[in-house]
Amino acid sequence: MPRRIVILGAGTGGTMMANRLRRRYEPSEASIAVVDRDDRHVYQPGLLFVPFGLAQTDEIVRSRRRQLRNGIDFHETEVEQVVLEDDVVRLADGTVLAYDVLVVATGAVLRPEETEGLTGPGWNERVFTFYDVPGAEQLARALDDFDGGRLVVNLVDMPIKCPVAPLEFSFLADWYLTERGVRDKVEMTYVTPLDAAFTRPVASQHLGGILEEKGIQLVTEFATGEVDGSQGRLVSWDEREIPFDLLVTVPVHEGAPYVTRSEGLGDALAFVPTDPGTLQSLARPNVFVLGDATDVPASKAGSVTHFEGEALTENIDRFLAGEELSATFDGHANCFIETGFGKALLIDFNYETEPLPGRFPNALGPLPLLKESRLNHLGKLMFQWMYWHTLLPGRSIPGIPDAMPTSGKELQRETV
């Protein structure tokens, strides 16, 4: 009898794993079922460009089903609950899927209602997020009408998907407002709960420097407690206030709602406790997790999910064969950071090594690390093609290893 593999989520991780596993096993060896609540696969990095009219929604959304290989069952419905004890998943349409291996790939969801006032007066009028399709579209209209005043870019709390995205938004807004000839009438402020522009020291210094060059004020250690859209005030838990005319915020994130309904699966924020090396859940040996749904200390980013794919495929194979798990994921992340005016920065890092200057993918590589260049910007644009044609089919990107390359990085500059 074929082994039953059930994958929850048909985003970056779920789609990639379904395609990888389908290639690895004959239908007589394993059945593969994938569950997602809708048939709209959003290329999420593209959301950054929508507010500036640089991308249209129909260019970044495709059918989830069509990204899956033949021989994969797609269930278009919500997950009701995972019952770990019985090795089954209950779906909202009444289907019950029994599994030998479960892969949790349901990502993170936005929870704007968790922050007082955020979805109150002014929401989608002067308070916006570009982290989902409707938000990005509404923000595009608001930015188009924005001719001056205080523009505040804020993230409420970590973890968030793509922690560099709010910085990129700020850099692109500076470019966009300059192009429109109104930049000198806009006061821009970047407000973060972190103690610097980014999560790791060397990159923070570089990115903080770019904010400064662009005349964007940086406010750190600001833990947002309340958004007052009617008065245009951002209020921290320790009662500091930042006034705004237009607020672009990144709401807090949590894991998918069914995680909370599934006893023993998730933590307080509905992320799934996961071994950072093997990607096996801490809840059960036959439950594996990847992408934004985990609690591993890596960025919540598509590149991380992609790099997790090989180790996870190997470990699932070993698990099904009754062998010990051996493959280990190193926390590799690789992100292009748009800085405006046709340029971008590239960072490459893992659990242990922070983003450092140098060259990528090796010492003679064409792409400079932590340095603005046109080539990095072109890389970012080209990545969208690779996403649909290389990442989702579950193939490696030529020349880009799954483990982080150390050649080309100026390791001596690392601060401990």
Added chain:
Amino acid sequence: MTTIEFVGSEIERDAEGFCVHPEQWNRTIGEGIALESGIAELTPRHWQVVEFMRERYLTTGTAPSVRALGKESGVPVKELYALFPKGPAKLAAKIGGIPKPRGCI
């Protein structure tokens, strides 16, 4: 990292003042760290949070974030910031003698 004599005990602390070995910690050390961090007196509410942090770290290997503390420690986020100004999770971890939370990347 340096080992120092601190309020009568030998403890090893990192550059930011977090204890490296949670087992070297005791409540007197916690009070000493609180004092040097600007908290004159640890009330039962402070201890509720510190003990929750510490226990969670010792059982799971990771310390909860502020948001998780607000949901699970029995002390709401607003009060957490009043008790431990600026960074409740970081400060409670420091006072509780556990390493700096890895936080989010």
